[in-house]
Amino acid sequence: MQKLGMGQAVNQALREEMHRDPNVFIAGEGVGVSIHVNPMFPTTGLLEEFGPGRVKDTPVSEAAIAGLAVGAAEAGLRPVVEIMFNPFFTLASDMIVNHAAKLRYLSGGKSSFPLVVRIKSGAGFGAGCQHSHNLEAWAAHCPGLKVVMPSTSADAKGMLKSAIRDDNPVIFIEHMGLYFAPMPVPEEEYLTPLGKADIKRQGSDLTVVTWSGMLGPAMSAAQKLSQEGIEAEIVDLRTLTPLDKETILSSVKKTGRLIVMHEATRTGGFAGEIAAVVMEEGFSYLKAPLRRVTGPDIPVPASPPLERFYIPGEEDLIKAAKEIV
Amino acid sequence: MEIPTQKKIEMLETMLLSRKFSDSLVELCKIQGKIPGMMILSTGQEAVGSGVCAALEPGDVIITNHRSHNHLLSKGADPKELMAEIFCKKTGCNKGKSGTLHLAVPEVNAPCTTTVVGGTLPIAVGRAFAQQYREESAITVCFFGDGAANEGSFHEALNLAALWQLPVIFLCENNLYAGAQRYEEHTRVIDLAKRAGAYGMPGVIVDGNDVQAVYAAARDARQRALEGGGPTLIECKTYRCRGHGETDPQHYQPRDEIKQWQEKCPIPRLSDELVSSRVISSEELKGMESRAEKIVEDAIRFAEESPYPEPHEALEDVYV
Structure with a gap:
C-alpha cells in the first residue's frame, strides 16, 4: 500500500x-x-x-x-x-x-x-x-x-x-x-462517508473521542495505558457535523467512561457539545465524571516551550484517564 | 441605438406592476400581524430594476439585495408566489423560509437575494465565473446600494471580476441614503462610478429615474461583457422616496427633497412620452394600470387565502 x-x-x-x-x-x-x-x-x-x-x-x-x-x-x-x-x-x-x-x-x-x-x-x-x-x-x-x-x-x-x-x-x-x-x-479508488466516526482502537475501560491532529497522541497514550492494564477505545470522530452520536454513545455504553480530546481551546470547544450529548442521552452509562483534554483558554503562543505547553499531548490524556478509571 | 417600442411598453408595465405592488404593501404592512418582518420598498426607484431587466435575456442572472421586489418582478418572478412569500405562507416561492427580505426565485435566474449589505457582490462574481467557465452566452447583474459600496466585499469582488474579466454588471442603485446616513455623510467621492477606474473597468453614471437611460447602459454593458470585455460598474442615481423600511419615520430626509424627487417619478416620465408620441393612447395606459392592479389584487388574494407552513416544516431544507 x-x-x-x-x-x-x-x-x-x-x-x-x-x-x-x-x-x-x-x-x-x-x-x-x-x-x-x-x-x-x-x-x-x-x-x-x-x-x-x-x-x-x-x-x-x-x-x-x-x-x-x-x-x-x-x-x-x-x-x-x-x-x-x-x-x-x-x-x-x-x-x-x-x-x-x-x-x-x-x-x-x-x-x-x-x-x-x-x-x-x-x-x-x-x-x-x-x-x-x-x-x-x-x-x-x-x-x-x-x-x-x-x-x-x-x-x-x-x-x-x-x-x-x-x-x-x-x-x-x-x-x-x-x-x-x-x-x-489504499491504491484503488474508494469513498469514505461523511458523518460516520471510526473506531481506531478497541478498548473496554474508557472511550476517547478525538479528531484531527490529536488522534496520534491519543493512540500512543492508549498504548501506554494498555501497559498499565487500562484499555482505551479511541473513537476518531472525523466529522463534527452531522455528529455520529450513535458511535459515541454505543462506545460509552460499553466502557462507561468518556474523555474528549481536541487541540482547540476549552471554553465553547466542541468537546462541550459531545459531553452534553452523552449527559443527555447516555448519563446512565457513565461510571465516572467525563473529562475534557483540550488546549488552555489562551491564544496559541509562538515560542516553542509555550506552544508545547499549549498543545495537548499523550501525558495529559494519560493523567485524565487515571483520574477516572 | 434606438430602443424598440416593445421594450418601452414592457418597461412601463414592469414599473407599473412594481409600483402597485409596493403601494399595496405600504398599507398591508401597517395591519398588525399581517406581514412579519421588515418591509423594505423601492417606490420611486422602479426605473432601475425595470430598465436593467429589460436589457437581459432569460438566461442572464440577477443577484439582488434587501430592496429586491422591483428587481424580481422585472425579471419575471410570479407576483402570486412573491406575495405569498412576503406573507410568509406555504405557497410562497420559498415556502415561508425567506419572507419579504430574502426572496429566491431560481426559476427566473434570480437565485439569491441577500440582506447582508455587500453580500451580493462576491456571489455575483462566483455566478459570473460559472458563466465564463462554461462559456455561456449570458451575464450576471449584481444589484447593490450606495451603502454596500463601502463594504470590503465591494473591493474584493470588483478587483477579482476585473482581473478575470468576468461577464458581470455591478449595478449600484445610489438612492442617496444608507440607513439614516445621507450620501455625503458616508462617502467622500462624489460619483461612485469613478471607483471603477481604480479596478480597471468602465464606470458609467446614469440618471436612475430615466428607465430608457438605464436600459441603454445595461444593454451596452451586457454586450461588452458578452464580447469578453469584462465587468462594468453602473451607478444609477436615484432616490429613496420611502424610509429604509416602512417603520422608519424619515425624520432625517428633508420634506422638500422627497417632494422634488417624487416629481421626478420615472413612471410618468415614460408614460407621458409614450402617450404624447402616440405610441399608446391614454385609454391604453389606463388599461395597463388596471391590469397591474388586477395582478396585485389577485396576488394578495392568493397570499391571504394560502395556509401557513406547518411548524415542523421549519426543520426541512437545511441540508440536501
Missing part, C-alpha cells in the same frame, strides 16, 4: 475528482503557483496537470474566494476553495456563515450549494496565534454546513472525495502537522 502524507492524499483526491467531473475546479491563494515548492503540499502539480482554467490562483481576498464558491456552486459547479490558514476563516466567514450555510434554506430547498472550503489548520509551527487557531466549533455552530476533520491520510482522501460529491457546503479542515506524516492509503 502506498504511504502518503495528508497533503499528498488530498492532492490525489483532488486529481481524481477533477478527472472524473469537469465541474470541479479549485481556487485560492497560491493553489497554482505557491510559495511552497513541496511535494507534500495539497495542490502541488495540479496547475501543470489541469491548467489555469481549473486551477485558479486568486488575489489575497478571502471574502471573494468564498463568494466565488457560493456563486459557482449555485450554478452547479463544484468548487473546492482553499483558505490558507484557519484564522483567516474570519475574513471569509460572511460568505460561509450567512450565505453558503443559509441560502439553501432561504430558497425553500430550491437551490443547493455543493462546495468545499478546505482550510489548513493546526498548531506546532511556531507561527503564532494569527496563523494557528482551531475554529472548528464556530463552523459546527452553523446549521447548513458539514464540518469534516480527518485524522489520517486515508480518511482525508476518501472524505474529500465524498465532500466534493456532497450537495451541501462542506468545511474540510486539514491539520498541517499531518502533511508530513506518511500513512498508508
